[in-house]
Amino acid sequence: MRILLVASAFNSLTQRVFAELGDRGHTPAVAVVDGEDSLRAAVDRHPADLVVAPMLRTAIPRDVWSRHTCLIVHPGPPGDRGPSSLDHALQDGEKHWGVTVLQAEEEMDAGPVWADAGFTVPDGVSKSDLYRGEAADAAVRAVLLAVERYASCRRLPRPQDGLPVRARPYLRQEERRIDWQRQPTESVLRTLRAADSQPGVRDELLGAEWFLHGGHAEHRLRGRPGKVLATRAGAVCRATADGAVWIPELRRCRTDTLPPGIKLPAVLALGDRLPAVREIPAPLQPPPGRHTWSDIRYEELGPVGFLRFRFPGGAMSTSHCRRLLNAYRQACRRPTSLLVLGGERDVFSHGIHLNVIEAAADPAAESWANINAMDDLVEAVLTTTDRIVVAALAGNAAAGGAMLALAADEVWCRDGAVLNPHYRLMGLYGSEYWTYTLPRRVGPGHAAALMDQAAPVSAARALTQGLVDRLVTASPGEFAGTVAGMAAELTRHTDMAARIAAKKAARERDEQTKPLAAYRAGELQHMRAAFFAPDAPYHALRSAFVRKRPAPGTDERLDRLSRLRGRPVRDTRGQQP
DSSP states (O other): OEEEEEESSOOHHHHHHHHHHHHTTOEEEEEEOSSHHHHHHHHHHSOOSEEEEEEOOSOOOHHHHTTSOEEEEESSOTTEESTTHHHHHHHTTOSEEEEEEEEOOSSTTOSOEEEEEEEEOOTTOOHHHHHHTHHHHHHHHHHHHHHHHHHHTSOOOBOOTTSOOEEOOOOOHHHHOOOTTTOOHHHHHHHHHHTTTTTOEEEEETTEEEEEEOOEEESSOOOSTTOEEEEETTEEEEEOSSSEEEEOEEEEOOOSSSOOOOOEEHHHHHGGGSOSOEEOOOOSSOOTTOOBOOSEEEEEETTEEEEEEOOGGGEEOHHHHHHHHHHHHHHTTSSOSEEEESOSSSOOBOEEOHHHHHHSSSHHHHHHHHHHHHHHHHHHHHTOOSSEEEEEESSOEEHHHHHHHHTSSEEEEETTOEEEOOOGGGTOOOOTTHHHHHHHHHOHHHHHHHHHHOOOEEHHHHHHHTSOSEEEOOOTTTHHHHHHHHHHHHHHHSOHHHHHHHHHHHHHHHHHHSOHHHHHHHHHHHHHHHHHOTTOHHHHHHHHHHTTOOOTTHHHHHHHHHHHTTOOOOOOTTSOO
16 A cells, blocks of 8 residues: 655654555655644645554644544553653553554544554653653554554444543643652652653753753762762762662753753763762673663673663764773673673664764864764774674664674664664765675665665564564563573574684685775765865754754655655675675
8 A cells, every 4th residue: 555654753663664564565655744734735745545643743634634544643542642641651650551543533532443552661661762662562563453454444443432531631841840859769760751852851950941851760879859969971960859860861941042952961961060070980890789870781691791782862972982992892801702782672873973963062073073983883893803793783773873783793683673774864975884894784786775765674674685684573671681592592502613713714804805994984085074064964964853953855855765665676795895
């Protein structure tokens, strides 16, 4: 079927629905809309058998839903209504939740139900993590079932008559307000996690108004409630009534004299306002019984090392890259034969940190520092010849983050992840040694097509294309345990010494053919031109992205993507680049 996806942004769920519908033989098109007029224009521009809204903040007007069957993906179980469903679920401590695909009608979220799917809400999960994980899995199951039912014409949707209805309004900042003097840590964390990554929790801190993003428990530090106690890896630790929490990111509120800020690491956002508090790094490998937040951790299980990292939104600043490189080097000094890279759940990496770059006094210079730090990290992975390295993708990977994964010997990918192995949307040529790793995996013709089409790739499609080596069929919460079992099995049933020797010999042959330094130099020549030319598209595209404004040429890009989706690409794997 021809299926039009209408969304307020081409976000992670919309990309996944787009990719998985295409995998199943449908012809999806996508349009980003910001109101009724643009929605009408999109429907006129894309003739479709069915309209699906994976993430839509505007109401579908009567003249559209009365002429076209329009399915809405609502992040709540049947009978739940309102625009803040996941926020309420987390703030209220719900243990089970769901997603409903319903037909658009006059009353919001009240139309007949085509399909629904439930899921368990993990303890301590943030809204963004839940949205990209369990909720996205449920949403895709429900969308695919709804589309199948609609296409078959054998089953009509069921009315919501008789269902217990729980209609709740938008969760306003007044209801999210934290009382640092009275609220216990667990209550503070629920509030912070229910607002992550949007809209954040509005709060006063150090003489200014901020939106707080993210929250993690601290089990040792204590202080006067509301006071900033310490910093760690760009985050600030703030005392609660009975403990403390780490807050990774802040966003400045709009004032009479200042525009709204962008989301930044908390220490960077506070700048000179931050008092002289201790920087307390977490140990890379915490001792048994020590529980404290860290964005990088290392652990060992027999001959397998696990270097786990998790940065907000998957963005990696210069500092993130350098700290992860240092941790990687420490991990490589351990007596293991297999090293697994990647977080236990959620996003793997999205490459350079565009928000930190945008906030820099010299964005071009910070871009240059960030891409070189990413390249240093990827080079370290590529030149590791004394052990096998596996990239374990619990969630999405894009741009330089996808290329970081491809630097590993094997890529293991959760079946719900989406890959975007390209840089085109930021007007960049790309680096991270992609001109070496991508053609090596998929062939030069396919590599060029992936870069040119700039399309999201489902995990299943990535497996058939050679981008990943193993598909991990597991829920987000089961992924880490499943990967640990796979890693143990690999070391038990593989002659690791022989495989490591073969890897080292292959790297030496490749280096003789064309040194890694040559790949890097060629890529960085293009990147320098994009970074330091004032009129390069990168600057406007970056600014639009971080400030959540429509990027120049968005409609044309998505129309092109819709036309290209499903076009076969000649498999050129095995050819030399």
